[in-house]
Amino acid sequence: MKATIYDVAKEAGVSIATVSKVINGKGKISEKRRKEVLKIMERLQYQPSMIASALTGKKTYSIGLLVPDISNPFFSEIARSVEDQGHQLGYSLIICSTDNKDERIEKYIALLKQKKVDGIIIGTGSDQLDVLNSLSGTMPIAAIGREVPDVDMHTVVVDDYEGGRMAARHLLELGHTQFAVLSESLKLISSRERLRGFSQMLMEAGIEWSESMLKICDYRVEDGKRQALELFRQDSVPTALFCCNDMLAVGAYQAAKQEGIRIPSDLSVVSFDNTILATVTDPPLTSIAQPMEHMGKLCVDLLVDQLKIGNVAVMKQRVVLRPELVERHSTAPL
Amino acid sequence: MKATIYDVAKEAGVSIATVSKVINGKGKISEKRRKEVLKIMERLQYQPSMIASALTGKKTYSIGLLVPDISNPFFSEIARSVEDQGHQLGYSLIICSTDNKDERIEKYIALLKQKKVDGIIIGTGSDQLDVLNSLSGTMPIAAIGREVPDVDMHTVVVDDYEGGRMAARHLLELGHTQFAVLSESLKLISSRERLRGFSQMLMEAGIEWSESMLKICDYRVEDGKRQALELFRQDSVPTALFCCNDMLAVGAYQAAKQEGIRIPSDLSVVSFDNTILATVTDPPLTSIAQPMEHMGKLCVDLLVDQLKIGNVAVMKQRVVLRPELVERHSTAPL
DNA sequence: CTGAAAGCGCTTACAG
DNA sequence: CTGAAAGCGCTTACAG
Structure with a gap:
């Protein structure tokens, strides 16, 4: 059987209250007693039960x-x-x-x-x-x-807003003028904000941006791919794409490949999150990193x-x- | 305060033992009592404390x-x-x-x-x-x-052994004769077995395989890349590479890219695990899937x-x- | 079918 | 500085 506080107390010839105090470093205990108890705890390989202490001490850790x-x-x-x-x-x-x-x-x-x-x-x-x-x-x-x-x-x-701006700024600095966005559901505040930052930055640069260049996806790679394909098959093809997360960017990569669109020469892609996925794609993704x-x-x-x-x-x-x-x-x- | 078993018992006019029994469906309780107690539990929004039951019932779930x-x-x-x-x-x-x-x-x-x-x-x-x-x-x-x-x-x-064999068989069927392997530490049994299966299959096909074509890596992508580079810079360049997991394959991809080696035209790569990474690389990885x-x-x-x-x-x-x-x-x- | 009581392994006032 | 005792919220024989 595992040792309990009673075993330690008995062995040390003290009360369980005393043992409890040395365990938790509470109250005043003479140095001598403390050491004795500690030694016995060691010898018995005593580990306090967190269950019991949770029931009394109120924390489960x-x-x-x-x-x-x-x-x-x-x-x-x-x-x-x-x-x-x-x-x-x-x-x-x-x-x-x-x-x-x-x-x-x-x-x-x-x-x-x-x-x-x-x-x-x-x-x-x-x-x-x-x-x-x-x-x-x-x-x-x-x-x-x-x-x-x-x-x-x-x-x-x-x-997120600033992240969206950074993505747009980067793309603008590279000279792009035709933008598209792959976003997760706009019910998510983070998605809305990323999009808002992105749009705002474009607007400040005097770029008009059409609703038709925004596609909403669920969270899966496949859906990113599907939506990206729709994007690529429209009349006006974007040269820059902002994806609200790395997963969607992976979907966009797959769509681009299927359509013969080359990244980054035909299409620049900026994603968001900077997970391990961003380092694994080819070419590796430029991404707005979350710390x-x-x-x-x-x-x-x-x-x-x-x-x-x-x-x-x-x-x-x-x-x-x-x-x-x-x-x-x-x-x-x- | 949260309701306890005592609150329920008092409210229902029964003992806590009875309440305990209806909670756990143990013992015999008259249907009438059972229903009463259940109703009260509902009303009090009673949720048994798993801490307390763990201390007595012995399971923490x-x-x-x-x-x-x-x-x-x-x-x-x-x-x-x-x-x-x-x-x-x-x-x-x-x-x-x-x-x-x-x-x-x-x-x-x-x-x-x-x-x-x-x-x-x-x-x-x-x-x-x-x-x-x-x-x-x-x-x-x-x-x-x-x-x-x-x-x-x-x-x-x-x-793992069979997985190694499958990788080799696939590569053999494609006509390859120059093989290399990127493995994790051979201290891991799984690595050893994958390698053993791979080698064995080659041997059965009458292919001799040199130690110099095996590189041991730690678990990181970077190390996979480093070791792959060494591999590629040797005299005899392999046309087929077996990587013991997807991470190492990603490293190999990076090395191949850096050296201008094209996958799969110059080099076929088979990896192991079939994680999400295998679907994200370009080209996507042929991988031995673990279920x-x-x-x-x-x-x-x-x-x-x-x-x-x-x-x-x-x-x-x-x-x-x-x-x-x-x-x-x-x-x-x- | 139902309940009183002991016990799980601790902590915490409280008294000395 | 130390300990007896109550209590945390349950479960489980055991008796009725």
């Missing part, structure tokens, strides 16, 4: 991470940084792939509540705010990479700070990080 | 997943299937990226023990078997995608079966799944 799909490179990279920072601070990570389905979101949230996780990081979208809203009252939550309007929580995002590592770390820090304060009603921060243009070889002068 | 790096596409795809099947069966998934470092492995394992997870799925390598061996005595564990010799646990792997979804599901099933039986000493299975050649466009007739 685990947090949940809600993402659409852990197998999507963007989210797996986010997950890695969240995991690392969490681990650093003593928290384990429970991953929850929601497929952006409300049903799965609700089920996972109920589960996380039952497991009494200390907090939840939300990287998934939901039309149904009720769930999140009711959450924010009862449990520390924070959002990463997603804006969730009207929900009171810490939020860490990249400056995923930084975002994960920061989000965990904010959440954990909130846990410590213990007050759910702390001032919530909205941290907006700067994106960065990573130039590779998918863009070229006109 | 969580499992740990040890992988080298969740941000690596292969492991994130594995994780997704493990998560889904686990969730299906009522288990949450705690992810642990080990970077294949013994120190991290040990720390994570200690943590998972303290959290009393019901079982651990091991997808990470370790030279230090002691840790795993001592584990296998105390807690249900299962391995996925890795062979860990001398440790008594369920194992789900792909037939990751099936592997994850199966591994969870085996582990959970073992949990139910409760007997750590059940007969351990070693399930070997067939790989599959997925032809894309990185291979061509000589």
Whole structure:
């Protein structure tokens, strides 16, 4: 049987209260006793049960991470940084792939509540705010990479608007004048903002931009390809394409290849996210990088700070990080 | 305050034992009482605390997943299937990226023990078997995608040897005679087996194969590139390259591009794993697919079966799944 | 069919 | 500085 606090106490000839105190470094314990107890803990290979301490101490030292799909490179990279920072601070990570389905979101949230996780990081979208809203009252939550309007929580995002501008600026500097955009659903604030930044920048450059050059896709590569094909088969062919994420850019690559359009000589492509995919395509993608590592770390820090304060009603921060243009070889002068 | 079992019991005018029984469907309860209690649970929005039940009922309904790096596409795809099947069966998934470092492995394992997870799925390598061996005595564990010799646990792997053979056969059928291999460390059994299958097939075809055409890489794309460059700069240039995983193939692609070697016309490439990366490269990779979804599901099933039986000493299975050649466009007739 | 009571392994006032 | 005792929210024999 595994050693319990009772075994240690008995062996050391002290009370379990004393042992508990040396474990947690609380209260005053004479140095002599402390060392004795520590030695015995060592000898018995005693590891406190986190279950028992959770039941009394109120913390489980685990947090949940809600993402659409852990197998999507963007989210797996986010997950890695969240995991690392969490681990650093003593928290384990429970991953929850929601497929952006409300049903799965609700089920996972109920589960996380039952497991009494200390907090939840939300990287998934939901039309149904009720769930999140009711959450924010009862449990520390924070959002990463997603804006969730009207929900009171810490939020860490990249400056999507500025990212859109950067993409446009880069393309403009290369001399392009015929633009197209592949975007995810405009229900997502991030997509809207990227598009808005992009359009705004073009407008400032005096470029008019037609609605017909915007295609909305779901999140899959295939859909990116399909929409890109439609784009390429229209009358006016763009020379520059902005894709709202790397996955869509991959779809666009496939479409371009199929149509005999060469990147970057015929078509310059800028994508968003800068996941591993951006380094794997040929040519490698010029991408607006989200600082995923930084975002994960920061989000965990904010959440954990909130846990410590213990007050759910702390001032919530909205941290907006700067994106960065990573130039590779998918863009070229006109 | 959240409702507890006491609140429900009081409200229903029964004992907490009775409530417990209706929650768990154990024992005999009159239908009338059952319904009453259920109704009250509903009204109070009562959710049993999994912490408390874990402390008494002995199960936490969580499992740990040890992988080298969740941000690596292969492991994130594995994780997704493990998560889904686990969730299906009522288990949450705690992810642990080990970077294949013994120190991290040990720390994570200690943590998972303290959290009393019901079982651990091991997808990470370790030279230090002691840790795993001592584990296998105390807690249900299962391995996925890795062979860990001398440790008594369920194992789900792909037939690496056969995969290597398939790669060679495919290349032979295309008429190639000059082969090279990019492998991960041969400390990994899976790498050894892939190589062995590959060599064996060549040998059977009467092809002699020189040691100098084998390069060992670490797990990174950059290293794959570096080693591939060395390969390409040798006297005898191969026309067919087998890469032990998709990441290394990506490195090889980069090297080939740099050297002006065209794929597949100058060089045919077969990789292993068939992650998302294989679909993203240009040309898309012909890859020996591991049935990751099936592997994850199966591994969870085996582990959970073992949990139910409760007997750590059940007969351990070693399930070997067939790989599959997925032809894309990185291979061509000589 | 139902409930009183002990116990899971801790933490936390409180008293000394 | 140290310990007895209550309590966290459940489950599980056991008795009735």
